[in-house]
Amino acid sequence: xxxxxxxxxxxxxxxxxxxxxxxxxxxxxxxxxxxxxxxxxxxxxxxxxxxxxxxxxxxxxxxxxxxxxxxxxxxxxxxxxxxxxxxxxxxxxxxxxxxxxxxxxxxxxxxxxxxxxxxxxxxxxxxxxxxxxxxxxxxxxxxxxxxxxxxxxxxxxxxxxxxxxxxxxxxxxxxxxxxxxxxxxxxxxxxxxxxxxxxxxxxxxxxxxxxxxxxxxxxxxxxxxxxxxxxxxxxxxxxxxxxxxxxxxxxxxxxxxxxxxxxxxxxxxxxxxxxxxxxxxxxxxxxxxxxxx
Numbered sequence: 001x002x003x004x005x006x007x008x009x010x011x012x013x014x015x016x017x018x019x020x021x022x023x024x025x026x027x028x029x030x031x032x033x034x035x036x037x038x039x040x041x042x043x044x045x046x047x048x049x050x051x052x053x054x055x056x057x058x059x060x061x062x063x064x065x066x067x068x069x070x071x072x073x074x075x076x077x078x079x080x081x082x083x084x085x086x087x088x089x090x091x092x093x094x095x096x097x098x099x100x101x102x103x104x105x106x107x108x109x110x111x112x113x114x115x116x117x118x119x120x121x122x123x124x125x126x127x128x129x130x131x132x133x134x135x136x137x138x139x140x141x142x143x144x145x146x147x148x149x150x151x152x153x154x155x156x157x158x159x160x161x162x163x164x165x166x167x168x169x170x171x172x173x174x175x176x177x178x179x180x181x182x183x184x185x186x187x188x189x190x191x192x193x194x195x196x197x198x199x200x201x202x203x204x205x206x207x208x209x210x211x212x213x214x215x216x217x218x219x220x221x222x223x224x225x226x227x228x229x230x231x232x233x234x235x236x237x238x239x240x241x242x243x244x245x246x247x248x249x250x251x252x253x254x255x256x257x258x259x260x261x262x263x264x265x266x267x268x269x270x271x272x273x274x275x276x277x278x279x280x281x282x283x284x285x286x287x288x289x290x291x292x293x
Contacts, residue, residue: 008214008234010284011153011205018147019063021096023140024052025114029162029194038158038200045145045156045202052143053121055108057099059181063144064095092196094142094161097170097183105182109169111137137166142186152281153205161186162194211235213276213283222289223264231260231276233283241277244290264290 033049040046048054070089073082098105103125107117110127118125142164146157170183190196216233223229231242237257242249249262260276269292276283 008216009212010214011155011212014148014155016062016146016148016157019058020054020145021058021063022048022052022054022143022145023108023114024049024143026139026141026163028052028141029191032194034160034198038160038198039156039202043202043204043206045158048143048145052141053104053117055098055100055105056102056121059097059099059179061097066091066093066095068092092188093167094164094186094188095184097179097181099179099181101180101182108166109182109184113138114140139163139165139189149205151204154203155201155205156203157199157201159197159199160194161188161197162191163189163196165189211278211280213239213278213280215274215276215283215286218274218286218288222291224269224291225264225266227264229262229264231262231274232258233276234258235278235280236260236276238278238280239276240279243275243277244288245272
C-alpha cells in the first residue's frame with residue numbers, strides 16, 4: 001500500500017493577531033479608491049484611502065463575519081422528502097466590539113451622521129440620542145485590515161464591505177472590571193455596482209509559504225548519530241540541507257518531492273530540532289529524539 005502524504009502547509013493556518021477597522025461615507029466610492037486593487041506591486045496593502053477613519057482598538061474576540069443562507073423545500077403527495085430545495089435569502093453580518101470609547105465610536109453608536117463627526121478622534125463629545133422618531137443608522141463603507149505573522153512570513157488581508165448598516169447594538173456594561181466598549185452588528189447589503197464585499201490576501205509569506213519544505217514524519221522514531229533516517233513531508237524535492245540541532249547532515253539523498261534520506265550527524269542525545277532547507281526557505285522546526293551513540 002503506498003504511503004499517504006497529504007499536501008500540508010502550516011503557513012496557510014491563519015490567525016489575524018493585528019486588525020483595524022476603518023469606516024467612511026459611501027460617497028468615497030466615487031471615484032472607486034480600490035479600482036487598482038487592494039495591494040500594491042510591493043505586495044503590501046494599499047494605504048487607507050483619504051476620508052476613511054480608523055476606529056481604534058478592537059477587543060480580543062475580533063471581528064466575526066456571519067453568513068446565513070435560508071432555503072425552502074418543495075414536497076409532493078407521494079413523499080415526505082423534499083423533491084427540490086430553493087434558496088430564499090442570504091444574510092451577512094459583521095459583529096465586533098470596539099475597545100475604545102473615543103469620539104468616533106461614540107458617534108457611531110449614537111447614530112450621528114458621518115458628516116457631523118468631530119475632527120478630533122479623542123476630543124470631548126456631547127451626543128443626544130433618541131430625539132428623532134425616524135432615527136436610523138446610515139449606510140457606510142467598512143474597510144478591514146488584517147495581519148498574520150511578521151517579517152518575511154507576514155501575510156496581510158484587506159476586506160471592503162461596500163454597504164454596511166448597523167442593525168444591532170450589544171449591551172453596555174459600566175463596571176470596575178469590564179471594558180466599557182462599543183459593541184455592534186453590521187448588516188452587509190448588496191451594492192449594485194460593487195456587490196457585497198471584496199477580499200484579498202497577499203504579502204511576503206504568500207509565495208514563499210506555499211513552497212516551504214514541510215516535515216511530517218521522521219522514521220525510525222529514534223536514531224543515533226550515524227543512522228540512516230527517512231524524512232517524509234511535502235515540498236522536499238528541492239531540499240539543499242538538513243540540520244539536526246544546527247549541524248548539517250553529511251549525506252543527504254533527495255528521493256522524491258515528499259521523501260528524503262539522511263544520516264544523523266554527531267549531535268548530543270535528546271530531543272533535537274530538525275530543519276530542512278531549500279531555495280524557498282526553511283521548514284518549521286521538527287522535534288526528533290536522538291539517542292546516545
